[in-house]
Amino acid sequence: MTETSNLSEEEAPQIEAIRAFFAPAAIFLTLIAQLILPKAAAVTAKSLPWYTDVLLVALVITVALALYHLFTGKAQGFVYKSYFIGGVFLVLGLYNLVTLKFALINPLFFPSPESILNVIVKDWAFLLKCLGYSTRLLLTGLAFGITTGLITGVLIGWYANWSYWLSPVVKLFGPIPSTAFIPVALSAFATSFQASVFLIALSTWFPITILTNSGIINVKKEFFEVADTMGASDAQKIFRVAIPGALPDIFVGIFNGICSSFITLMTAEMIGVKYGIGWYINWQRQIMGYANVYAGLLVIAVSFSLLITIFFKIRDHFLRWQKGIIQW
Amino acid sequence: MVETLGEIQINDVQKIYPADGLGAKTTEAIHHVSATIHPGEFVALIGPSGCGKSTLLRILAGLDVPTEGTVIVDGNQIAGPSRERGLVFQDATLYPWLTIAENVRFGLKLDHQKDTDAKVQEFIDLVGLTGFEEQYPSQLSGGMQQRVAIARALINYPKILLFDEPFGALDAFTRMRLHDQLINIWQKRKLTMVIVTHDVEEAVYLADRVFTMTPRPAILKEIVPVNLPHPRDRNSPEFIALKEKVLGILNFKA
Known part of the structure; x- marks a missing residue:
């Protein structure tokens, strides 16, 4: 500006x-x-x-x-x-x-702009339907992932006992790309939708847990001492000091989580889930519909970018007190 | 607030920090200190770094526990931090995510008080920050932030207000202005105040009694009463004589 x-x-x-x-x-x-x-x-x-x-x-x-x-x-x-x-x-x-x-x-693999636009004009209803399926899956997974990530992050960051038991688990399972759990997830859940929700939640959960935890640990000790001298309870210190103080880190965690959820969403759709933009792209690739593949990529680019923009608007609202935060 | 209490009895307080690491020795931060601070009194703890003055203040706040000895406030031994004893740190430690008004309101929120707007405004006005209610701490100067911190502590009506080098990071002019404001507030609200400082002039300007402390051993060496009326003249012979007396006790004179 x-x-x-x-x-x-x-x-x-x-x-x-x-x-x-x-x-x-x-x-x-x-x-x-x-x-x-x-x-x-x-x-x-x-x-x-x-x-x-x-x-x-x-x-x-x-x-x-x-x-x-x-x-x-x-x-x-x-x-x-x-x-x-x-x-x-x-x-x-x-x-x-x-x-x-x-x-x-090769015009087969690199279709002209007009044929890509043709797909959007002719196939927009179906593309929109696929986008709807993807959005439903992504948002369900994100909701679970963000919630569980915040809970474990706060527990580990605040309570020594939870940290003792949970930290090693997080460190062991967190770095595994959630797509590596696909075989397990597909057999453990009744539907491929549930399995995908689990995988997306898992890939979101890890960065949010890690950054919520470190955010809380890095909140200045004096902030808690001031609250103590005003008679704050444990819960008040968590919700009024620790979490607001860790919020900049928490948002970085959610951002990382959303980014890895995109990867997981695409992989999940290309492997198992029926419908969805990832599924559409993979299906069109198989039938050599490369104009449709590009149209699908266009839809992804626009919608993911939109989602990130909305996320940053939310973050800017919560972190309006902060100067010099990352711009999108 | 008919009767102002806030008597502090420090009974043979000793603080030893355990050795941190192999071959390290334990550190004695406070070596047996006893004193009584009267209700409504303004006391300054002064001494070079390492004399344990900040540790003693943290014990009074309840944030540290003495290794031996007790601190009795109005007849009750302190067991931890409490709303009765407010604390102001060297850097204001305002919550950066809250506006000035929300920072001042913080203690009332913790206490689940409702309809606090008028009260918050009263204390913002008291420290002369009317008009800054909706600003964030990062938008204020260091001196203004420190005034917010004082308002945030005062709004809980503590019996005792503790200051840990509150003006150490401020320039000389801001500091002198805040001294007068603080005396003003103290005279209005009649609460007990204890300030930790390494500035002799600040101690003599503010306090009824100056507690001089020395390191190795960390003891309360001597209590210097300052029987001068407020506002005090920093250039009067009596004032300068008292400054020199304190400096002499702290071994800064030939």
Whole structure:
């Protein structure tokens, strides 16, 4: 945000105008290449309008924003991002040339942008359904993993007796990638859904336990002594001092947990669970539907990124007292 | 608060820390200290580092247990920390995740008190931090943080307020301003105060009696009464004479 606000001070108006129009110019160039150049002979699929449509829409939006900026001086955020947006479309155009226009790489494994977009247009309902299945599985696993991770982390961090019995167990089982438990989980649970929930919870549980524990251990001793001189009970010291004090570490643990839960989710879906985005990708790979594989990857990228963004918003709310926390 | 209590009897207190490691010797932090601190009195414990003054204060707070001897507060032997004895550390140790108002309210929350807004405001006003209620500790200067710490301790109406080098990390001007505020609060609330310091001027400026302590052996060497009315003049001959007397006891004069 500070970068955007500094922009107007540092750059002269002309340079800023050029910057604003970089994105539309790059998109225009990409669009021209798409319209003028003929399709490569090796690409047998029939032509589809989606890629051209996307470029057109992007062009209209960016031109509108650039003009808006030119006349009002507003839309600073867009001007700041303009180089990046233009760069993205240039890379996309380059990929279009390499695939659709000249077929320099195998079109079977590297489908053109328009055929990937075609999957999203034609198959969106099913993709959404798969995403729904994945989300249900992931969130159930995360809920169990975060809850148990917090409980064990607090127990180990606060009570010497719990630490004595649980620490070795955590140290022994925690570092095992939870995907290594797949054979065990599949035979121990009645359904593959339950097994996957267990695996996702397991992969989330470990980092949260470790970081909650170390977070609590690192809370300044004086914080507890101050609470003592105000007559705090054990429970009050846990919930009003230890956990809030450990919260920055706990959030790092949850972040690590979420990241490893993504891996576990994908693996679980590719191995056993019916439906879900991971399952979709694996299924399409088997029937050589590589455009569908890429579309699935796109859906994953957007939804996982969204999930992490939501997580960071929650964290920023809880840690608003802290300065200089990790940015997302 | 009709009758203010807060009498502290220190009976032959000794503190020995066990040897930490092979071949290490046990450390005697306090070598048999006895004294009585009267209700509503302001006492300063002064001495070089290693004289056990902070250990003694922690024992008074109930955070440390004496190896031998007892501490009696208003007739009851202390067994641990209590709301009756507030403590202010050198660095304010405010909870960084709570706003100033929530920090001050902390003790009332622990006590499950309801409708505390007016009371919290009263104590924030008392230490002159009106307008900073919704700030976080990291947004305040060291001197302001220390005032919040004092308000946070005072709001529980302790009989005794203990300070462990509370102004050691502050600049000279802030320190002098806080001295006057502290005297003001002490005169208003009439509670017993014990301050640990290594600043002779601070001790003589604040205290009714200055307890001078020496290391090796860690004993209470002499009690110097300061019979000067508040506000005290740091440049008066009596004040300077008392400073020199304390310094003399601590062996800092030829």
